[in-house]
Amino acid sequence: MAPAAGMLMEVRRLLDEGAFRASRAQRFCTGAADCCRFRLTGETPHVTLGEAWVAWKAWRASGRTRLELPPDGSCPFLSGQGRCMIYEGRPLACRTHFCVPAGGALPRREVIDLIHALEDIDAALGGDGAARLPEAVERLSRKGPADGRKRRR
Ligand code: SF4
Numbered sequence: 387m388a389p390a391a392g393m394l395m396e397v398r399r400l401l402d403e404g405a406f407r408a409s410r411a412q413r414f415c416t417g418a419a420d421c422c423r424f425r426l427t428g429e430t431p432h433v434t435l436g437e438a439w440v441a442w443k444a445w446r447a448s449g450r451t452r453l454e455l456p457p458d459g460s461c462p463f464l465s466g467q468g469r470c471m472i473y474e475g476r477p478l479a480c481r482t483h484f485c486v487p488a489g490g491a492l493p494r495r496e497v498i499d500l501i502h503a504l505e506d507i508d509a510a511l512g513g514d515g516a517a518r519l520p521e522a523v524e525r526l527s528r529k530g531p532a533d534g535r536k537r538r539r
Pocket residue numbers: 421422431461462463464465469470471472473476477480
């Protein structure tokens with residue numbers, strides 16, 4: 387079942403706070419999207435369950451239903467034009483873990499309170515800790531189109 391609206395609102399607030407701290411620290415995405423090609427970097431963002439829900443809701447809000455994992459190992463939310471299709475719902479790692487040309491990742495200590503708060507929400511939602519972004523959202527997409535509930539027959 388989808389989390390309560392208030393809980394998702396809190397997740398979004400934490401994500402926005404992460405983006406704010408990144409911009410305050412002069413981290414600005416250059417839009418190259420190399421970090422969205424996980425096989426290229428060898429790194430995949432991990433998300434808590436609350437973040438996965440926010441990403442899934444952003445995907446649904448864009449009018450899309452199915453989520454397919456690209457065979458080239460890129461993020462499933464990366465468009466063919468190299469844009470993030472869930473920009474407003476992207477997870478904390480995408481907002482704080484910048485590539486070297488964009489200023490580098492924010493030190494973990496600067497967002498540790500946000501990480502802990504997201505972990506607390508994960509536990510409250512019955513999650514079992516952070517998981518790889520593509521698989522975490524794909525799991526939600528398999529449960530149902532709108533909010534993770536099963537589709538009526
Ligand atoms: S969610 Fe968006 S910013 Fe993050 S890896 Fe995927 S496409 Fe890139």
